[in-house]
Amino acid sequence: MMPFKKWFGSxxxxxxxxxxxxxxxxxxxxxxxxxxNGRWAQKRGLPRVAGHHSxxxxxxxxxxxxxxxxxxxxxMYAFSTENWKRPREEVEYLMKLPLEFFPKEIxxxxxxxxxxxxxxxxxxxxxxTMKAIQDAIDQTKHNTGLIxxxxxxxxxxxxxxxxxxxxxxxxxxxxxxxxxxxxAMFSSYLLTHPLPDPDLLIRTSGELRISNFLMWQLAxxxxxxxxxxxxxxxxxxxxxxxxxxxxxxxxxxxx
Ligand code: IPE
Ligand code: IPE
Ligand code: MG
Numbered sequence: 001m002m003p004f005k006k007w008f009g010s011x012x013x014x015x016x017x018x019x020x021x022x023x024x025x026x027x028x029x030x031x032x033x034x035x036x037n038g039r040w041a042q043k044r045g046l047p048r049v050a051g052h053h054s055x056x057x058x059x060x061x062x063x064x065x066x067x068x069x070x071x072x073x074x075x076m077y078a079f080s081t082e083n084w085k086r087p088r089e090e091v092e093y094l095m096k097l098p099l100e101f102f103p104k105e106i107x108x109x110x111x112x113x114x115x116x117x118x119x120x121x122x123x124x125x126x127x128x129t130m131k132a133i134q135d136a137i138d139q140t141k142h143n144t145g146l147i148x149x150x151x152x153x154x155x156x157x158x159x160x161x162x163x164x165x166x167x168x169x170x171x172x173x174x175x176x177x178x179x180x181x182x183x184a185m186f187s188s189y190l191l192t193h194p195l196p197d198p199d200l201l202i203r204t205s206g207e208l209r210i211s212n213f214l215m216w217q218l219a220x221x222x223x224x225x226x227x228x229x230x231x232x233x234x235x236x237x238x239x240x241x242x243x244x245x246x247x248x249x250x251x252x253x254x255x
Contacts, residue, residue, distance in 0.1 A: 014068070017239040021069055025246050027199035029073040030066060031151075031221070033213055034059075036205025036229030043229075049093040054231035056097045060105050065235040067112055067146040069242065073195055074148050075119065077213050081155030084124070095125065098132040106136055113145030119191045120154035149195065156215040163189035192217055200245045202238075204230045222248050 034055055041051030059076060066074045079094055102116075109116065116136040133150070167189050170176045176185070187193060197217045203209075206227040210218065224241045226233065 014065075014235060017236055018069060021239060021242055022246050023070070026070045027222075027242070027245055028071065029075065029196050029198045030071050030200045030202065031075040031077070031198035031214060031218070032062070033077045033201070033203040033207075033211060034230040035203060035207055035211075037231060039205060040229035040231045048090060051229070051231055052090075052094055052097065056101050058231055058233065059101065060108065061235060062233070062238055063109070063114065063146065063148050064112065065238045067114065069239075071146060073198075074146060075151055075192075075195070075198065075214070076149070077151045077154070077211075079120070079152045079154070080212055081121075081153060081158055082212060095129045098129050098136075102132050102136040106139060109136075109148070110140060110143065113143045114140060115143045115145065115147045116140045117147055117149040118152055119149055119195075120152040121158075122153075125153050147195070151213065154191070155212045156210075157212060159191050160216060162191075187216070190216060197221065200224060200241065202226070202241050204228050204233050220250070220252055222250065 037051035037055040038048035039051070040054065041048050044050075063074055083094070084091060116133070116139075118133050118137065122130055133152070163186060167176075167181065167186065171178050171181070192214065197219070198214060198221045201214075201218055201221045201223050203223075203225050206225070208225055222245050224244055226237060226241075228237060
């Protein structure tokens with residue numbers, strides 16, 4: 001009996017990797033900091049944006065790899081609130097990627113029952129970018145499979161500050177009592193609500209930092225880093241991260 005829902009791509013190869021994974025211990029939510037696109041391109045004598053293009057093409061591959069083993073939520077860090085500091089041309093290029101990505105991939109995402117979501121502020125994102133994303137969200141909102149959640153124009157500190165302000169307003173106005181404020185209540189004021197916290201965080205490109213990503217939500221996530229840049233990160237590496245996750249003992253402070 002096959003433990004996983006389906007095979008895909010080059011069957012024998014993926015089958016081999018998937019066979020080493022314990023189907024009883026799959027992380028429900030995997031978050032990915034897709035880093036190193038620019039360096040990947042520069043190493044090849046290409047402009048940084050060529051790395052972004054290559055990185056975009058990798059998103060579907062890893063989405064399918066996650067879906068094949070039963071991951072429920074895949075959050076992909078696509079653009080941070082700090083990335084606006086980059087040269088205008090690079091930002092513009094990044095903001096046009098959803099216009100290429102969704103029309104190209106939406107049929108296959110729908111065929112796989114994937115739901116598209118976005119975590120981040122819509123304000124500040126160009127209208128054409130938001131339209132491409134919103135169309136994909138609308139087209140997939142009745143799907144019940146993997147949630148492919150793009151963190152775009154997202155930053156954890158701003159998210160927490162906004163949460164604190166809104167929570168405070170609700171306490172001051174008497175909508176909720178201060179005694180009712182606990183961790184679950186605070187979580188409900190974050191942009192990621194109602195998604196579960198990530199079980200596993202993957203960051204590519206050799207950087208060993210969080211870069212303002214999901215700082216509240218990652219409190220007890222397992223962290224996995226690789227020197228590989230995002231465009232060269234394949235299904236095989238994804239499954240290596242999953243296997244490593246399965247070797248970890250999650251203690252949450254207990255024994
Ligand atoms: C990640 O790759 C993509 C975004 C941050 C949008 P980078 O563009 O950060 O690539 P490096 O880290 O400069 O190589
Ligand atoms: C984090 O990568 C953001 C995304 C991958 C979207 P950065 O390249 O922006 O992070 P820093 O600047 O190296 O910390
Ligand atoms: Mg980077």
